[in-house]
Amino acid sequence: MPAERVAMRQAREIIRLKFSAGVSTREIGRRLGLAPSTVRETLNRLASAGLVWPLPEGMGDTELEAALYANRRSKRGHRRHPEPDWPAVQRDLKRKHVTLLIVWDEYIAANPGGYSYSRFCELYRGFESKLSPTMRQTHAAGERLFVDYAGDGVPVVVDRLTGEIRNAQIFVAVLGASSFTFAHAGWTQALPDWIDAHVRALEAIGGVPHLLVPDNTKTAVIKACLYDPQVNRTYAEMAVHYDTAILPARPRRPRDKAKVEQAVLIVERWLLGRLRHRIFYSLADVNAAIAELVTQLNEVCPIRRLGVTRRQLLEQIDRPALKLLPTEPYEFSEWRGCRVGIDYHIEVAAHYYSVPHRFARAEVDARLTARTVEIFLKGERIAAHLRGAGNHKHTTITEHMPSSHRRYAGWTIERIRADARLIGPATAALCELILEQRPHPEQGFRACLGVVRLARPYGAERLEAAAERAIDIGARTYGSVKSILDNHLDRRSAQKRATDGTPILHPNIRGPRYYN
Template identity: 55%
Template sequence: MRRIRHLLTMHFGAGASARLIARELGISPSTVREYLGRAIAAGITWPLDVDATDEILMARLFVNGGVRLGARYHAEPDWAVLVREFKRPGVNLVILWEEYRATHPEGYAYSRFCELFRDFERRLSPTMRQQHVAGHKAFVDYSGKRVPIADPVTGEVRMAEIFVAVLGASSLTYAEATWSQALPDWVGAHVRMFRYFGAVPRLLVPDNLKSGVNKASFYDPEINRSYAAMAAHYGVGVLPARPRRPRDKAAVEAGVRFAQSYIVGRLRNVTFFSLGECNAAIAVALERMNNREMRRLGVSRRQLFETIERHAMQPLPQDDYEYADWHLARVGIDYHVEVQSFFYSVPHALIREQVDTRATARTIEVFHRGKRVAAHVRRYGGPRHGTQPEHMPSAHRRYAEWTPERLQRQARGIGPNTEALIIAVLARRPHPEQGFRTCLGVLRLFRGLDAVRVEAASLRAVEIGALAYASVASILKHRLDRPTSPQATDETPLLHDNIRGSSYYH
């Protein structure tokens, strides 16, 4: 369903053709047309409703089974022969189609014949002349060159990356320095790029950088989820360049080279002491570059952008995109999920279910099957558990077997000290359910150990207040459950080569 949503976003939101969508998703154009036909037949409007979960969307799209569109039902000519004939002087597609229909009167109509011919021809030739439509594409990439930035206190030099974006039609260029090519810097650079353009293109064409594309593939590229969420926020599609196909991103490659000479080359003798200072200098050089008249066209990039491209682009959304990390998580038996060592509650009916977590600087959101089921203020300190009362189980719990009594009974089978440890762990939490995870971990640590040692370790943990899983594990690892004494059993001092006597201090 995630790929179907991507398909709908690219078509309705970005206006991409079925061929471009098919190329990005690694499916045939006929399959794309089939899904679009189903969406139209189901009356699905754009943008999708907020409550349109995966289950609701699936039910609406596949209610009638449908008929496969774009299938090939008629006899086809030898396309390789037709391609060779097409190269002959005076031969065009009309002549070839008329000869085809003379042999196959029930064959394809002219429009479908031309479409199939072009599809076959494209498979033969990997190169094509790119003509960029105004407002259609923005090419994004990182420059291979980096900028040194010196620490004003220590003098340590740190290298910064240069992000470059170029609009396809006007070649308007944006550049900035970031500390890395990691996902937060990559997404943040896009947000500032859109703000600089003041509008949004219909498609982004990134290189196969790991921050943008998890899996580079001509047939089935896998877009990073946080990057895809940013693109969805701005209503822009993502069409990665093919691996090892530099002509797919020729515009940005030219922009990168020009930026390297115009920005990096001119600033090579300038010493920067902060990232902000570097970006301020890049912004000045960028304005000179975009306002400089292009020799062959007689106008500047900025003038070309304002004349032909700005009005063809989509408007910016009201708010900038806020970067978020997405992760898969499994709901524990205490109906909490873990995000960066803190725990956040979800409805207890989701125990043991797999969910998606979305973490921003301020909030933690949890999604189950495309529907948000919980939202919390992000925690950076204080209690590790954030529990909302409405998420707590009622008297009829779905997993009633996990109770404090059961955990105590299991510990009692080992010994009284172990039972005391489990009781102390549960009593330390505001809600006993929050201690289930720790208790299970502690009991799992004790598996296979001698009961005498387990009892000694439990006693040691209770005495020193070590009521966390990591603390108990440390006691066992370092054998702190075993009593130690600096003297021998007969109370005489121990003698050893590594022990310095009193004579050492005279």
């Protein structure tokens, strides 16, 4: 049985007691609580290393250990075989279902008589302990994408005349397993820029992770909670579109997103340090510079201690585990709660949109995109419209109107004028008089509509004669024209008109009523 390996503090004491104080081997073991064989083994190693007391000045514990145990061999003689490729082992362990035991089995198959499993694990833990704390976290391939904003922005000159400067906000996303990093600049950290940055990040990665891990920013999380955080509805809808899920970090638990914190630090040093002397005049220029530097970070610079680039890790580890991107990217939408008015319309962004009239006064949700407005009641879509301008006008679908309103839906002042002209010049002239004599033309809309519709029961010829009679006597209402027709006054002879039969309308011409 070989002697146990002693700590360097004990090794120094063994050497001092033996050569400085002349203490026996057995007594040294008794004083230090070591077996005599261990003491003898240490002294033999000292002699093999060619060291004498006092030890060379400046020799630390690391150098002493290297000298004493440089030629140590295990009972399995593993030094006859090459050292395992620990970075490759570390990459393999990120793959789903891969364990240290599986990797060790493969190592022994390739190197019979190599390290025992316990020694293999011990050496791997020693390698792992030298990595950064972020790298020591366990991240399965394709599982998590961490997202956050950098603390500092990039100054952009937005007005060359005044020199006004505005900070562009830098969005950062990093994959847990491969550390593949994405960065993009936007003007704000508001919801539209937040969603747009996510869409761009997923396109840059070329796939979809199983989880998105933001912090508890109000843009993403409406209500932070350790057990059941409430995620913004638009953000959740985007996650559904990409078939992924959102897992916000726990409140006040920065270690939950240590990966992105480290990535933010790297981005700030890698980007902001290199861009500090450049002057930008547009957001496009900023993003072009960021894209160039991030490409270098991912594809040129290898990760320290692993010896491979982030792009290589992405293709080797994350890519096979990522979900496919959907055919179409997510289109940004906003949700707004509304109440339907008594006129079965809702107001959204200074425009009015109709819903079926039976939903008047109901509480509904409106989903707004750049092109459409969709209206939902308890999760069921009840109306959809093309988005209109914010001009306080109405967009109404005929089918949404009650039958009593539908009868008037297709009528306009221009249509009434056109139909009146088809009946005859007198009818057209009467309608013009009705419209002109009201403070607002639309106030005479229904009177003219009633006059034109009298052609159905009485015929166009009689209505034309009645219109001439109404103009002669100064009647300007629907009731007067109908009374003329009901009493057959349209059949009485009227004053002679101009040769073309068109009524002469002029404010300075006195009608027959003046002489009565």
